[in-house]
Amino acid sequence: MREAQMFQKKTLSHAISALTVSAITATSAHAQLEEVVVTATKRTESAQDIPITIQALGEDTLEDLGIGNFKDYIKNLAGVTSGGRGPGRNEIFIRGVSTGKGGLKIAGAVGLEPTVALYLDEAPISMGGRNIDPYMTDMNRVEVLPGPQGTLYGASSQAGTVRLITNKPEFNEFSGGIDLMGSNTSSADNSSAIEAYANIPLVDDKLAARVAVYRAKEGGYINNVSGSRLLPYSNPGLGGREPAERAISTNEDLVEDNFNDATYEGYRASLRWAPNDDWDVQLQHTSQTIETEGVWDYDPTLGDLNSESYQPDFADDEFDLTTWTVSGRMANLDLIYTGSYLDRLVEGISDYSGYANNGPYIPYYICNTSYTSCGETAFFLDQYYNTERTTHEFRVNTDADRRLRAMIGVFADDTENVEQGDWNYPSSVEAGFVPNAPIPGATSSNPNTRPPGVVFFNDFTRSKKELSFFGELYYDISDDVTATFGVRRYDIEIGLKGSSNFANRDYGTGDLDWGRNVDEVLEGSSPADLSDTIMKLNVQWNIDDSTMIYGTWSEGYRPGGFNRNGGSSANPEGPFVPDFYESDEVTNLEFGWKMTMMDDTLRFNGAIYRIEWEAMQIGVLDFDISNLTFIDNVSDAEITGMEIDSVWQANENLTLFANVSFNDSELTRVPANIVGLRQPGSSLALAPELQYVLRARYDWEIGNGNRMFAQLVHQYTDDQISAIVTGADFQMDSYRTWDASLGYDLENMTITVFGENLTDELADLFISNEDDIIKTTPNRPRTFGVRLSYRF
Numbered sequence: 001m002r003e004a005q006m007f008q009k010k011t012l013s014h015a016i017s018a019l020t021v022s023a024i025t026a027t028s029a030h031a032q033l034e035e036v037v038v039t040a041t042k043r044t045e046s047a048q049d050i051p052i053t054i055q056a057l058g059e060d061t062l063e064d065l066g067i068g069n070f071k072d073y074i075k076n077l078a079g080v081t082s083g084g085r086g087p088g089r090n091e092i093f094i095r096g097v098s099t100g101k102g103g104l105k106i107a108g109a110v111g112l113e114p115t116v117a118l119y120l121d122e123a124p125i126s127m128g129g130r131n132i133d134p135y136m137t138d139m140n141r142v143e144v145l146p147g148p149q150g151t152l153y154g155a156s157s158q159a160g161t162v163r164l165i166t167n168k169p170e171f172n173e174f175s176g177g178i179d180l181m182g183s184n185t186s187s188a189d190n191s192s193a194i195e196a197y198a199n200i201p202l203v204d205d206k207l208a209a210r211v212a213v214y215r216a217k218e219g220g221y222i223n224n225v226s227g228s229r230l231l232p233y234s235n236p237g238l239g240g241r242e243p244a245e246r247a248i249s250t251n252e253d254l255v256e257d258n259f260n261d262a263t264y265e266g267y268r269a270s271l272r273w274a275p276n277d278d279w280d281v282q283l284q285h286t287s288q289t290i291e292t293e294g295v296w297d298y299d300p301t302l303g304d305l306n307s308e309s310y311q312p313d314f315a316d317d318e319f320d321l322t323t324w325t326v327s328g329r330m331a332n333l334d335l336i337y338t339g340s341y342l343d344r345l346v347e348g349i350s351d352y353s354g355y356a357n358n359g360p361y362i363p364y365y366i367c368n369t370s371y372t373s374c375g376e377t378a379f380f381l382d383q384y385y386n387t388e389r390t391t392h393e394f395r396v397n398t399d400a401d402r403r404l405r406a407m408i409g410v411f412a413d414d415t416e417n418v419e420q421g422d423w424n425y426p427s428s429v430e431a432g433f434v435p436n437a438p439i440p441g442a443t444s445s446n447p448n449t450r451p452p453g454v455v456f457f458n459d460f461t462r463s464k465k466e467l468s469f470f471g472e473l474y475y476d477i478s479d480d481v482t483a484t485f486g487v488r489r490y491d492i493e494i495g496l497k498g499s500s501n502f503a504n505r506d507y508g509t510g511d512l513d514w515g516r517n518v519d520e521v522l523e524g525s526s527p528a529d530l531s532d533t534i535m536k537l538n539v540q541w542n543i544d545d546s547t548m549i550y551g552t553w554s555e556g557y558r559p560g561g562f563n564r565n566g567g568s569s570a571n572p573e574g575p576f577v578p579d580f581y582e583s584d585e586v587t588n589l590e591f592g593w594k595m596t597m598m599d600d601t602l603r604f605n606g607a608i609y610r611i612e613w614e615a616m617q618i619g620v621l622d623f624d625i626s627n628l629t630f631i632d633n634v635s636d637a638e639i640t641g642m643e644i645d646s647v648w649q650a651n652e653n654l655t656l657f658a659n660v661s662f663n664d665s666e667l668t669r670v671p672a673n674i675v676g677l678r679q680p681g682s683s684l685a686l687a688p689e690l691q692y693v694l695r696a697r698y699d700w701e702i703g704n705g706n707r708m709f710a711q712l713v714h715q716y717t718d719d720q721i722s723a724i725v726t727g728a729d730f731q732m733d734s735y736r737t738w739d740a741s742l743g744y745d746l747e748n749m750t751i752t753v754f755g756e757n758l759t760d761e762l763a764d765l766f767i768s769n770e771d772d773i774i775k776t777t778p779n780r781p782r783t784f785g786v787r788l789s790y791r792f
Contacts, residue, residue: 005310009032010316022792023729031650034058039165040145042152042407043397048594051540051550052645053607055079055144055659059167062139064711066181066695066741066787067752068216069192069264070133073142074739075715075779079643079661080144080162083722084298085767085777087262087629088317088346089135092116092126093686094146095611096639097159097586099618100685105404106157112617112631113558114136115586117149117157120164120286123323124413126156132344134288134321135264138197138212140165140179146643147588147609148556151486151536152469154411158586159555162617167197168282169208171428175199176792181216183785186760189786214265220258221781222298227251227308229372237363245373247427249353251310253590260294267760279328289318292348297768297775304762305778308353311380315348328336334397339390346385352423353379354773365503366427367433375427382454383447384420389413408471408618415464418445430502431572436503442517443497449588450539460498460518464559467491480543486536486554495527512726518564525579527664530560532583542739556586560617564632577630584633585614601649617786619725622675635677635724636669637684657695663687667724678724685729688718706746713739722767730774735763737779 036056047054055077057067067073070090074082083100084090097115100242112491118126125132141307149157176198183191192218200209208785218632231238271283298307320343325335356362356377367374395409429452436457437449444459470488477483480524480564518526534555536764542548566579592607615633641663648656672675692715699709718735721729741754760782767776 002567010249015519020607024111031502032663033596033603033647035257038143040142040143040163042395043400048548048596049537050601051482051548051594052552052593053146053590053592053605053645055146055645057142058607059140062142063789064138064741065188065713065739066752066756067142068181069135070131071462072780073136074742074779076693076713077142077144078659078693079146079641079663081686081688081691081720083686083777084129085768085770086260086263086289087292087765088130088315090131090133091129092162094144094160094162095609095641095661096622096665096687097611097613098684098686099616100721100725100728112619113559114156115158115559117155117653118152118164119155119161120321121166121323122152122325122338123199123321123342123394123744124389125321125342127387130346133264133312133317134164134286135214135216136164136264136266137195137214138167138210146535146607147552147590147611148554148586150534150556151472151488151554154414154465154468154488154490155492156558158558158584166268166270166284167199167210167212169210169270170199170201171205171208171272172201173199174201174785177740178790180788181785183783185219185221185780186782188221188781189261191219191783192217199391210272211267215404216264218262218264220260220294221295221305221707222249222260222294223257223306224254224259224294224309225302225306226255227302227310229308229310229353229356229377229663230367231363231377233358235356235362236358237360241363241371243363243367243372243374245375247374249310249376249378251308251378254309254312256294260296261292263291265289265291272546276332279326281348282324282325284322286321286527287319291316295351295775297766299773305776305781310353310378310417311349311351313348313350315346315350317344317345317346317348332399334392334400336397337392337394339392341385341699342389344385344387345423346383348383350381350383350783351379352381352771354379354380354771357772359772362425365425365433366431368431371419375425375430378426380424382422382424384418386418387415388764389415398667402503403476404474406471408463409469411465411468411470417460417462419460419462420446421458422450422454423778424451424453425455426453428455432505433503433670434505436501436514439499439501439515439517442499442519444499449518455500455503458498458564460496460500460563460564462497463493463495465493480541482540484536484538484540486538487533488535489531489533490557491529492559493527493529493533494561496522496564497526498564500564515540516565521564521566522562522579525566526562528580529561530583532557548594550592550594552588552590554586554588554590557583559583560633561592561631565630578632579618579775581631582615582633584613584617585716587614589611598648602642603647605646606642606644608642611641613639614672620679634671635667636705637665637667639663639665639684639687653698655697655699657697659690659694660690662690664689669768676726678726678729682724685721685723687721688734690716690718706744708745711741711743715739717763728769730767730769732764732767735761735779737761737763743781746792750787750789752789754785756783756785 039046081093082090086306146160149161179195181193196214208262212394229249268286270284270738323340325338392412397407398405438444511783536554538552540550560582583623590609595604632728644660646658665687667682694714697711719734720732738758739756744751765777
């Protein structure tokens with residue numbers, strides 16, 4: 001009780017500070033706030049008219065903040081956090097619905113689905129632990145919809161949905177733009193970007209095209225420092241032995257300052273056709289490649305921003321996304337069909353030398369049979385990850401002017417994920433291990449024998465097929481009160497095939513079945529059907545033209561999946577690893593308000609909510625059951641929170657923004673037989689109690705129609721932990737950052753000078769021991785730069 005009271009006092013104090021910061025500024029107000037139009041409910045509406053919580057970063061805001069990629073927009077959204085280790089390797093969390101990440105490199109094919117859905121326009125592109133990171137060129141807005149959105153957006157919308165909305169072709173107007181950026185980071189490499197777009201009318205009122213291209217390079221700021229490594233006597237696989245000879249690995253040929261570079265390169269091309277006044281057809285293709293070198297986290301024991309890699313770290317992450325949409329009107333019905341095809345491929349090498357510290361089987365693979373001589377520990381993981389996804393959605397909206405109206409739809413999804421992970425221990429060749437090959441009869445996306453040195457590899461194929469029916473019914477109880485009932489019935493078929501393969505010294509002369517044939521283990525179980533119905537109830541009361549309150553009860557879900565080690569046990573009598581883990585369920589009860597005051601110059605929106613998260617999907621490592629991580633439905637949690645989003649146009653020149661989030665999260669149940677999890681009463685992972693983003697922008701005219709602007713942004717994130725799995729539950733300290741910019745507008749050109757992380761705060765964005773080394777992902781050090789934007 002006392003802790004709850006302290007939390008309430010703390011959050012109230014911060015809320016008052018955030019929301020009354022505007023009181024020290026001018027008191028006259030003449031300009032009105034700009035209307036924010038969104039498609040959050042799959043209809044085009046003003047954000048102030050929709051009875052759900054919405055955070056929106058519009059096109060002007062994206063440009064003002066210089067947002068280029070994932071990390072840029074995440075840091076400007078209160079209540080939204082992320083966990084990850086570099087471009088294309090992050091996951092989004094909203095309202096504290098997060099267990100964090102475990103401490104092992106587990107195969108993505110058996111990893112968890114995300115709790116937040118990510119969309120690019122109408123196409124779902126979310127992936128567990130590997131969210132796509134589209135560069136934010138020619139974007140119209142970012143929409144964040146906190147709370148379960150499962151009835152409209154389906155699987156993985158447990159905690160909310162993030163939508164990236166692109167600009168579409170416009171008829172009868174040729175326009176374009178070029179953006180250039182250059183920046184310098186303290187004690188790091190420079191960064192640069194060039195972006196361009198063009199809107200091209202082809203046939204008046206009928207046909208138009210739009211093209212956007214970009215290339216952006218982010219300079220590195222993590223150093224690969226000199227070091228040496230050998231198999232420690234403390235490795236549990238030695239069992240107290242002390243080998244007389246242990247080879248030493250060095251990384252002198254890889255030592256480099258600022259070795260974590262990332263290059264984003266791609267294009268987007270779209271075509272829009274209106275055959276008549278009632279119908280509209282759009283076709284769009286997006287292609288992007290991210291090339292990375294180095295790592296995005298550092299080892300604090302080596303000093304700030306220093307790491308040790310004994311193998312080259314690099315990756316190529318590329319995706320192609322084609323989407324199509326047909327919308328029109330027929331007999332007072334609005335019809336829309338949209339589809340997408342996504343093909344994503346990630347290939348890369350990552351250093352894995354730290355596993356020699358604790359890996360219990362390392363000595364077996366790199367030492368001789370008498371354990372008197374052991375080889376080098378310069379290990380690496382060679383990973384291949386491919387996703388192909390096709391989706392279709394068709395929905396119908398009845399006449400919006402009727403008292404009783406509805407939207408009904410059907411959604412289909414066909415996804416296949418292929419992951420190959422080859423764990424290379426080069427010194428295993430000297431220890432007598434011969435090339436490793438797939439288990440005969442097991443499904444293999446790569447049927448070839450692996451190169452010498454690959455002592456362990458995964459080759460998994462996971463499939464998901466979904467057919468869902470959804471709808472919402474709206475009824476105007478009176479002119480001011482509207483009730484909404486939403487429902488979604490989903491039917492998902494999930495399958496897992498493949499194998500985990502272990503090298504041995506007798507390949508070619510003995511049994512080839514070294515490893516785990518998942519096809520056999522899951523025979524009769526995979527594929528499996530998962531079906532259920534979730535619902536939503538919302539009541540909206542428009543008290544007057546400027547004030548609305550609403551209440552929402554909603555449910556969310558994410559698919560279950562298979563364990564590659566299902567059924568295995570160190571104890572023949574059990575307990576056993578479950579073959580399949582079910583969907584976990586999130587239930588949200590929310591009260592919200594949207595208010596416009598002071599002659600439409602002050603917008604004050606907020607929500608109070610309580611979330612119950614039951615049968616949480618959690619990765620568990622219990623050597624009494626299995627020597628591999630498995631996933632099960634264990635533990636429950638509760639979250640109580642509040643969000644506030646306000647904008648005040650203080651006068652014609654000054655605009656103030658305050659976006660605040662509070663979350664009090666708690667594990668409420670942890671079964672006594674589950675080891676490796678934090679105790680009941682602990683907070684959830686990556687769930688800071690307090691986050692806020694405060695922004696002030698001042699515009700003024702300097703003559704001849706030219707203008708200048710100044711902007712200051714302050715972001716704060718409270719303490720948090722990285723995971724609820726013990727051994728990976730590292731404390732992440734609170735941090736605050738300051739950004740500022742000064743711009744000059746003249747006719748078609750804008751020149752902006754900006755500074756980011758002005759106080760050079762070294763923040764803990766994420767802490768992980770996936771490499772068996774505790775490493776911290778930091779923010780970018782203090783950066784100054786210039787942006788030049790030209791519009792025609």
